[in-house]
Amino acid sequence: MKPAAFEYSRPADIDEACALLAADDGARVIAGGQTLGPLMAMRLARPSRLIDIARIPGLAFVRDEGKEIVVGATTRQHVVENDPLVRAKLPLLAKVMPFVGHTATRARGTVGGSLVNGDPAAEIVLVAVTLGAILVWRDGGESQSIAASDFFLGPMVTALPLTACLAEARFPVWPEPRVGVGFHEINARQSDFAFVSAAAQIALDADGCCTRAAIGIGAATAVPLRLDAVADALKGQRFDEARVRELAKAALAGIEAMADLHASAEYRKRVAVTMAVRAIADAYQDAARRP
Numbered sequence: 001m002k003p004a005a006f007e008y009s010r011p012a013d014i015d016e017a018c019a020l021l022a023a024d025d026g027a028r029v030i031a032g033g034q035t036l037g038p039l040m041a042m043r044l045a046r047p048s049r050l051i052d053i054a055r056i057p058g059l060a061f062v063r064d065e066g067k068e069i070v071v072g073a074t075t076r077q078h079v080v081e082n083d084p085l086v087r088a089k090l091p092l093l094a095k096v097m098p099f100v101g102h103t104a105t106r107a108r109g110t111v112g113g114s115l116v117n118g119d120p121a122a123e124i125v126l127v128a129v130t131l132g133a134i135l136v137w138r139d140g141g142e143s144q145s146i147a148a149s150d151f152f153l154g155p156m157v158t159a160l161p162l163t164a165c166l167a168e169a170r171f172p173v174w175p176e177p178r179v180g181v182g183f184h185e186i187n188a189r190q191s192d193f194a195f196v197s198a199a200a201q202i203a204l205d206a207d208g209c210c211t212r213a214a215i216g217i218g219a220a221t222a223v224p225l226r227l228d229a230v231a232d233a234l235k236g237q238r239f240d241e242a243r244v245r246e247l248a249k250a251a252l253a254g255i256e257a258m259a260d261l262h263a264s265a266e267y268r269k270r271v272a273v274t275m276a277v278r279a280i281a282d283a284y285q286d287a288a289r290r291p
């Protein structure tokens, strides 16, 4: 099937893109087209106008701002995957990038497109929530910032106003010398969307005790979950698998897990515990290898 007919605009800057959105209720931004393209081809989306932001100057970058690494909305996923700054300072984002779709989709798909699409199984969404990234959009000539945990409202539903364009994502950098990361996901085939995923970032002191942890679960619930109670309980502790399993079990006992053709809610709940334990174990091990 082919997409329904649409108008096409290529704005010079992000504010012009927002103005075009405001002028036409049926207009939609297109960035990498890896989600919107297939939806249009199947006629599940019929935008009256596509606003192509992919070539707007200054929207694709990875910038070191000391306490944060800032990623521009139209930065291609393969650029982030191979960026030395991301590898050095945002190890969790670097770790998940090879799991985001396929080489071909990462070549065109953007970081901003993944965030705005808001799929609860999207790895970039999980990292943004787990690390507490700040998302910045433009709307009506003004910038607005929001915590990732407030941005995602439900499956494919975000707080982004219809007239706004996401501009950048600001990921906090952990300054501790011994930071390790872990990521696990279960899916039908490698690179498919996950049924359940878990991400962990852990800082260790010289004795191998945790000084800080961030843990997130993706794809199990309508929006990714942060397991803050588990992260708090790990502080001062060496890795102890049985204890971590108990903590993860308790934290996930009351969640409202999603159910679909691929996986029941019970399965997602059970597997989330195992994914969390594996991600945390890997993060401890990874941190312990750092000098």
Ligand SMILES: Cc1cc2nc3c(=O)[nH]c(=O)nc-3n(C[C@H](O)[C@H](O)[C@H](O)COP(=O)(O)OP(=O)(O)OC[C@H]3O[C@@H](n4cnc5c(N)ncnc54)[C@H](O)[C@@H]3O)c2cc1C
Binding pocket: 028, 029, 030, 031, 032, 033, 034, 035, 036, 037, 038, 053, 073, 074, 099, 100, 101, 102, 105, 108, 109, 110, 111, 112, 113, 114, 116, 117, 119, 121, 122, 123, 124, 164, 165, 166, 167, 191, 192, 193, 194
């Ligand atoms: C076969 C296949 C497998 C995939 N597997 C995975 C996977 O395992 N994990 C995963 O996370 N993703 C996966 N994806 C999705 C892929 O990562 C997409 O690239 C991503 O979801 C959307 O990014 P995009 O730049 O292509 O956005 P587009 O398709 O261009 O846009 C997606 C949505 O975001 C909006 N949008 C985009 N950018 C902005 C912006 N800056 N401001 C406002 N609105 C914006 C668009 O209007 C649209 O509604 C897969 C895709 C395919 C085709």
